[in-house]
Amino acid sequence: MKDATFDFALAIGGAAGQGIATPGNILARMFVRRGLHMYAYNAYQSIIRGGHILLTIRIADAELPCHGDKIDLLMCLNQDTLDRHLPVLGPGARAVYNSGNVETGDAPEGVTLVPIPVGELTDNNPNKLMQNTAFIGVTTALLGIDFEVLSATLAETFERKGQEMVDLNVSTAKAAFDYTHENFETFPDLVPSADEPLAVWSGNDALAMGGAAAGVKFYAAYPMSPATGVLHWMANNARKLGIIVRQVEDEIGVANMVIGAAHAGARTMCATSGGGFALMTEAIGAAAMMEIPVVFINVMRAGPSTGVPTKTEQGDLWQMLGASQGDFQRFIVAPMNALDAFNTVPELFNLCDAAQCPGIVLSDLLISEGTFSVPAGKINLQPEIDRGELITEPRPADDGGLADPGGREGGGYKRYELTESGISPRAILGLEGYVHVVSTDEHDEDGVLISDEFTNPHKRRLMVEKRSRKFEGIVGRVAPPELEGPADADVTLLGWGSTWGVIHEACEQLADVGITANHLPVKWIVPLHGEQIVEILGKSKRVIMVENNQSGQFARYLRGETGFKADGHIRKYDGEPFMPHHIVAGVQEQLADNIEIYVPQHEIMV
Amino acid sequence: MSETKTAEPAAEITSKDFKGKVDPDWCPGCGDFSVLKSVQVALSDLGLKPHEVVTIAGIGCSSNFPGYFNAYGMHTLHGRSLAVATGVKMANHEITVICTGGDGDGYGIGGNHFTHISRRNVDLTYLVMNNQIYGLTTGQISPTSDLGMKTKSTPFGNIEKPLNPLTQAIMNGATFVARGYAGNQKHLQMLIKDAIQHRGFSLIDIFSPCVTFNHDNDYAFFRPRVRKLEDEGHNPEDWKTACEKALMWGDEIYIGKFFQAQRPTLGDQEPVLEEGGPIGHRPIALTDEQAEAIIKPMM
Numbered sequence: 080m081k082d083a084t085f086d087f088a089l090a091i092g093g094a095a096g097q098g099i100a101t102p103g104n105i106l107a108r109m110f111v112r113r114g115l116h117m118y119a120y121n122a123y124q125s126i127i128r129g130g131h132i133l134l135t136i137r138i139a140d141a142e143l144p145c146h147g148d149k150i151d152l153l154m155c156l157n158q159d160t161l162d163r164h165l166p167v168l169g170p171g172a173r174a175v176y177n178s179g180n181v182e183t184g185d186a187p188e189g190v191t192l193v194p195i196p197v198g199e200l201t202d203n204n205p206n207k208l209m210q211n212t213a214f215i216g217v218t219t220a221l222l223g224i225d226f227e228v229l230s231a232t233l234a235e236t237f238e239r240k241g242q243e244m245v246d247l248n249v250s251t252a253k254a255a256f257d258y259t260h261e262n263f264e265t266f267p268d269l270v271p272s273a274d275e276p277l278a279v280w281s282g283n284d285a286l287a288m289g290g291a292a293a294g295v296k297f298y299a300a301y302p303m304s305p306a307t308g309v310l311h312w313m314a315n316n317a318r319k320l321g322i323i324v325r326q327v328e329d330e331i332g333v334a335n336m337v338i339g340a341a342h343a344g345a346r347t348m349c350a351t352s353g354g355g356f357a358l359m360t361e362a363i364g365a366a367a368m369m370e371i372p373v374v375f376i377n378v379m380r381a382g383p384s385t386g387v388p389t390k391t392e393q394g395d396l397w398q399m400l401g402a403s404q405g406d407f408q409r410f411i412v413a414p415m416n417a418l419d420a421f422n423t424v425p426e427l428f429n430l431c432d433a434a435q436c437p438g439i440v441l442s443d444l445l446i447s448e449g450t451f452s453v454p455a456g457k458i459n460l461q462p463e464i465d466r467g468e469l470i471t472e473p474r475p476a477d478d479g480g481l482a483d484p485g486g487r488e489g490g491g492y493k494r495y496e497l498t499e500s501g502i503s504p505r506a507i508l509g510l511e512g513y514v515h516v517v518s519t520d521e522h523d524e525d526g527v528l529i530s531d532e533f534t535n536p537h538k539r540r541l542m543v544e545k546r547s548r549k550f551e552g553i554v555g556r557v558a559p560p561e562l563e564g565p566a567d568a569d570v571t572l573l574g575w576g577s578t579w580g581v582i583h584e585a586c587e588q589l590a591d592v593g594i595t596a597n598h599l600p601v602k603w604i605v606p607l608h609g610e611q612i613v614e615i616l617g618k619s620k621r622v623i624m625v626e627n628n629q630s631g632q633f634a635r636y637l638r639g640e641t642g643f644k645a646d647g648h649i650r651k652y653d654g655e656p657f658m659p660h661h662i663v664a665g666v667q668e669q670l671a672d673n674i675e676i677y678v679p680q681h682e683i684m685v
Numbered sequence: 686m687s688e689t690k691t692a693e694p695a696a697e698i699t700s701k702d703f704k705g706k707v708d709p710d711w712c713p714g715c716g717d718f719s720v721l722k723s724v725q726v727a728l729s730d731l732g733l734k735p736h737e738v739v740t741i742a743g744i745g746c747s748s749n750f751p752g753y754f755n756a757y758g759m760h761t762l763h764g765r766s767l768a769v770a771t772g773v774k775m776a777n778h779e780i781t782v783i784c785t786g787g788d789g790d791g792y793g794i795g796g797n798h799f800t801h802i803s804r805r806n807v808d809l810t811y812l813v814m815n816n817q818i819y820g821l822t823t824g825q826i827s828p829t830s831d832l833g834m835k836t837k838s839t840p841f842g843n844i845e846k847p848l849n850p851l852t853q854a855i856m857n858g859a860t861f862v863a864r865g866y867a868g869n870q871k872h873l874q875m876l877i878k879d880a881i882q883h884r885g886f887s888l889i890d891i892f893s894p895c896v897t898f899n900h901d902n903d904y905a906f907f908r909p910r911v912r913k914l915e916d917e918g919h920n921p922e923d924w925k926t927a928c929e930k931a932l933m934w935g936d937e938i939y940i941g942k943f944f945q946a947q948r949p950t951l952g953d954q955e956p957v958l959e960e961g962g963p964i965g966h967r968p969i970a971l972t973d974e975q976a977e978a979i980i981k982p983m984m
């Protein structure tokens with residue numbers, strides 16, 4: 080990542096129902112079309128009307144790893160927003176609010192208040208959304224962007240609502256734009272432009288698109304925050320991509336339905352959050368036992384139980400590790416950002432097809448519900464597809480299809496044939512010549528149950544070992560984690576999954592305060608590159624693990640797998656994601672005081 | 686019926702072609718033997734080949750059905766056969782799907798899926814071997830056990846009203862609802878053939894006595910009580926009479942086809958299935974046009 084010369088964060092705050100999304104989308108579109116990079120994080124609550132939402136949109140002329148630390152421009156749609164956030168604004172920041180209905184006290188030193196008489200500028204239009212449009216005009220003016228850029232975006236946004244609505248929004252924005260130029264200074268840094276406009280997606284879009292690229296033809300879900308976006312993307316794109324998308328009565332039904340469709344030959348996927356995943360759990364073992372490949376996505380939110388539905392956490396790792404009864408293998412992968420999530424899904428499908436087993440993608444609210452820019456050229460929708468040892472052609476009777484001594488169709492085919500690799504060629508259901516039964520009961524090579532009448536310990540052992548053999552050497556099929564930053568750094572920060580971006584930025588900030596830090600991000604949980612990780616960490620001067628949970632789930636897992644014990648920990652479990660300065664402070668505290676676990680206090684109250 | 690499935694008559698197929706690799710381990714006298722035989726006869730009569738059929742079951746005595754049957758088979762989780770089967774049917778709408786299981790599996794732990802598959806009208810046949818008891822767990826009440834029934838979990842008698850799967854299915858939107866009796870195999874075969882040929886979700890609740898754990902509802906109980914709807918000229922389009930007859934329980938208990946209606950199936954309404962064969966058999970990589978269509982709205 081190159082350093083940004085322009086780095087600006089805009090926050091829009093208000094209550095649910097005040098229409099925060101629209102100005103957010105309009106501004107985001109203006110920025111990414113200029114080729115600026117964007118990382119947006121929406122702090123919200125499980126409420127349809129009311130409460131408090133704070134949408135932070137960070138833009139820069141270089142790739143952005145996280146939503147950062149600061150707010151440069153706070154757009155207050157109500158009094159509550161100003162009251163909450165004005166005190167935490169830093170020097171140089173500005174707060175925009177409607178002087179007609181918001182009162183303010185003293186601003187912190189260096190913070191500029193930008194009161195806008197929205198009523199006067201809109202001829203007292205009773206439509207409350209006009210305030211939002213006015214504020215977009217204000218923002219455009221403060222950033223020194225030409226009004227024509229905004230008017231074109233407004234025209235496009237409101238086109239489907241008719242010319243009258245377009246005109247009203249443009250004139251309102253213009254009045255506010257002019258008023259701002261007459262009364263306030265623009266920000267000192269001009270908003271740059273790049274040649275190529277960027278695309279915009281959310282992490283859930285990326286996960287869904289990864290599924291589509293992998294060739295998912297059946298997707299089922301039960302709506303659950305923060306995973307619902309995957310369902311929405313799939314439903315919107317189903318027809319043009321030939322994907323069957325079903326909303327199902329519960330996650331138990333979802334998981335079993337995708338297993339059925341997978342057995343019939345389709346690549347299938349489903350996404351949920353921890354609670355829904357709990358209901359899917361039994362089916363994950365069923366997929367393992369029947370040896371049917373399916374990809375399950377868990378978008379983590381703060382738990383336990385219903386928890387905090389709109390807040391993030393990395394608290395489900397052990398749930399994934401232990402999902403379903405019995406002793407069996409499953410892939411678990413925690414992507415590091417949206418693009419990584421997109422690329423990971425097809426890779427995981429290839430692995431699941433190869434090993435004929437379930438795979439789990441562990442995302443979280445931060446990745447899934449974040450909105451990000453992405454260069455369209457980086458989105459490869461036609462990745463390599465490898466379905467492993469899959470039989471898709473029929474074998475008619477005159478071609479060895481009836482090899483059974485009893486003359487029964489498919490008799491010569493052993494679905495669970497004992498092979499050296501443990502992988503038995505998998506015939507999809509319905510092919511002539513491969514009739515067989517799959518079973519969640521333990522079975523022999525033929526699929527015949529050994530559990531009910533004669534539980535044969537020798538056969539049982541062979542089948543357990545066969546399934547286990549499929550994973551021998553599989554760790555070599557996925558990329559090991561790589562150390563980022565100087566090898567001889569003072570501190571090594573070890574994180575997993577979605578903390579990649581914030582740790583990345585924290586390392587840069589640490590360098591600014593004279594502490595060299597490197598970063599080992601772990602993505603593959605199972606298989607885990609235990610040896611490589613320990614080798615890297617063995618050379619580190621001081622290892623600090625960063626996790627978005629309270630108990631150090633990855634720290635405990637890594638210790639269990641490798642015996643490695645970190646020197647210290649930075650943990651956060653208040654529902655809000657880390658900001659880079661939290662990690663910087665944690666490292667400084669640990670270097671100074673030798674405390675073992677640092678827990679930052681989140682400053683922004685949302 | 687205006688819409689029926691066509692199956693080529695294949696002289697060489699007999700019920701023996703559907704005989705499984707192992708013999709059932711059901712108790713001697715179990716009603717499930719009759720159901721197994723009836724399905725084998727029905728399929729061979731319809732000229733279907735083993736690879737054109739999949740039997741999907743949950744867990745329980747009757748759910749061991751796929752293992753005793755030569756066709757594609759799935760022995761899934763307790764209560765989940767209908768969910769798995771919906772996925773199978775969506776990914777391969779050309780295969781004949783038969784779900785089998787018991788009253789506990791289908792109406793108890795799997796009750797949610799039973800409700801929703803009815804309203805979705807998924808084109809498959811669901812055979813519930815209803816013995817009004819949990820057999821494989823050695824005798825506890827099921828959702829269809831009679832009031833007052835004494836079992837290991839209700840030593841002082843069942844206080845919960847049994848549910849009626851037939852009226853439930855009719856109300857929820859199932860388009861073929863019948864009741865069979867293991868003691869009348871010929872009638873049962875007819876019902877099964879009719880159900881398989883029906884386009885839509887077909888339920889046959891089958892009295893399949895548990896000779897080991899249910900001594901209240903055995904053959905001696907049913908034999909003098911069962912009456913065939915067909916003998917009374919019942920009109921299966923008449924859902925109200927169907928419900929009245931289905932709710933009768935006492936000296937006269939009806940078997941036969943209670944209800945049948947024509948309504949688009951889930952698959953019929955899925956545009957993705959209009960052409961191109963089963964989605965499970967299609968090429969899966971995205972085309973250039975599809976990739977372009979995905980990126981465009983992101984810009």
